[in-house]
Amino acid sequence: MATAFKTIALIGRYRSQDVAAPLSELARFLAARGCEVLIDEETASVTEVHTFEAASYAEIGARADLAVVLGGDGSMLSAARQLAPHGVPLVGVNRGRLGFTTDIALNHMVATMGEILSGRFTLEERTMLQARLLRGDGVVFDTLAVNDVVVNKGGTGRLIEFQVWIDGLFVYDLRADGLIVATPTGSTAYALSANGPIVQPGVPAFALVPICPHTLSNRPIVIADSALIEVTIRRAPDARLHFDGHPLNDLLEEDRVEIRRAERPARFVHPPGYDYYAMLRQKLGWTESLF
Secondary structure (H helix, E strand, O other), X not given: OOOOOOEEEEEEOOOHHHHHHHXXXXXXXXXXXXXXXXXXXXXXXXXXXXXXXXXXXXXXXXXXXXXXEEEOHHHHHHHHHHHHHHOOOEEEEEOOOOOOOOOEOHHHHHHHHHHHHOOOOEEEEEOOEEEEEEEOOXXXXXXXXXXXXXXXXXXXXXXXXXXXXXXXXXXXXEEEOEEEEEOOHHHHOHHHHOOOOOOOOOOOEEEXXXXXXXXXXXXXEEEEOOOOEEEEEEEOOOEEEEEOOEEEEEEOOOOEEEEEEOOOXXXXXXXXXXXXXXXXXXXXXOOOOOO
């Protein structure tokens, strides 16, 4: 039987010992459908799935037509950061909690993957961020993020002060716990808990969301995703830079963080019947229609 994807990589990150059984079940199903199956080498090292070839992310990027992630949102973000530069699309089987980016329920995994292999799916591109930390004349870090890049205070509990520029234009000097720069995908993550707006994934925009600003008139703003965002640290007794929830580096006074749209988007495969607004209703507990 013809399949829409010939070589499929399986990645399991959430409590990897618990993912061995469903991962093995899915691998056998895909092989029976004529797919070449690759197992992420770290997943293979803890799940004891020896029947199929283990592969690094570089090999998956070069060979795979699709990556299936068995995990939560964090697992999907990690895989997307690795595979977006290679253009490999991803689909998620939810083994986490909320699952904003993992569309397939575990108990429907095989049936849903069968539909996807038969060509019943939609492909969506999600904008990513590229962030650079500049110190003096050098680049300390250069990284990608799917959800957000965050400048925030560390463990001292004291406000930090920083300036924000957009496309070379001064926006404000902010005293706050920090600032979240979020993609539409990330607008339902940390930015949402800081009272940021939900941005539909197709909107070409970023949200800038202050975290507990000292001046209450500093509100979230939404800007074009073509913009260059620059954050300059002015006073920072203890400040840090994070991406997708991971600590990246401590920040010093006069450090500069440049944030822009990444060159390549993340690519997500959605199963039949995917509905963004239905997903929001389910995950956020919004009320159903009364009629």
